[in-house]
Amino acid sequence: MLTSKQKRFLRAEAHHLDPIFQVGKGGISEAMLVQIKQAINVRELIKVRILDNCEFDKHEVAADLAEGTDTELVQLIGLTVVLYKQATKREHRRIELPKAK
Template sequence: MLTGKQKRFLRAEAHHLDPIFQVGKGGVNEAMLVQITQALRVRELIKVRILDNCEFDKRDVAAELAEGTDAELVQLIGLTVVLYKEAPKRENRRIELPKAK
C-alpha cells in the first residue's frame, strides 16, 4: 500500500509519460493484462488511456487493471490511469520511493 507522499511522488514522475496502452470498447481482457504486467515489470510506472468508446465505467476499468496486474492504482485523472508496480528484483528498480513513516 502506497502512502500519500509516495503517490504524490509517483504522480510527479508520471506527469511526462505518454500512455502506452489503450482500453477500447471491448474493455479489459486477459491478453491486455499480460502485456501490461510485462510492461510494468520493465518500466514500473505506466499510463493507460481509456478511450471514449469504452462501454465500462472508468473507475471499474482502473480497478480491474490494478487488480489484474497486481499493481497499485496511483491516479485516475480524466480517462488516464497511472499504475505502479515495484520491480521484482532490487537491481532492476528504476524508481526509488520516498520512505514511508
C-alpha cells in the same frame, strides 16, 4: 500500500509519460493484462488511456486493471490511469520511493 506522499511522488514522475496502452470498446482482455504485466515489470510506472468509446465505467476499469495486473493504482485523472509496481529484483529498480513514516 502506497502512502499519500509516495503517490504524490509517483504522480510527478508519471506526468511526462505517454500512455502505452488503450482500453477501448471491448474493455479489458486477458491478453491485455499479460502485456501490461510485462510492461510494468520493465518500467515500474505506466499510463493507460481509457478511450471515449469504452462501454465501462472508468473507475471500474481502473480498479480492474490494478487488480488484474497486481499493481497499485496511483491515479485516475480524466480517462488516464497511472499504475505502479516495484520491480522484484533490486538491480532492476528505477524508481526510489520516499520512505513511508
